[in-house]
Amino acid sequence: MNWNSASEFFAMGGYGLYVWGSYAVTAAFMLTEPWLAARRRRRALRAAAQPQ
Numbered sequence: 001m002n003w004n005s006a007s008e009f010f011a012m013g014g015y016g017l018y019v020w021g022s023y024a025v026t027a028a029f030m031l032t033e034p035w036l037a038a039r040r041r042r043r044a045l046r047a048a049a050q051p052q
Contacts, residue, residue, distance in 0.1 A: 003009040012019045 010016050010020070
């Protein structure tokens with residue numbers, strides 16, 4: 001596709017909200033998942049280190 005301006009690029013032919021919203025949701029999950037995995041790992045290591 002060829003866009004004449006930046007606003008046309010971001011509008012994506014009327015589908016901009018869907019396209020950029022999808023990118024935002026994907027980025028949020030990609031940033032959140034490593035943090036959650038590290039948190040789960042720390043909790044598991046703490047639980048394994050505690051005497052029973």
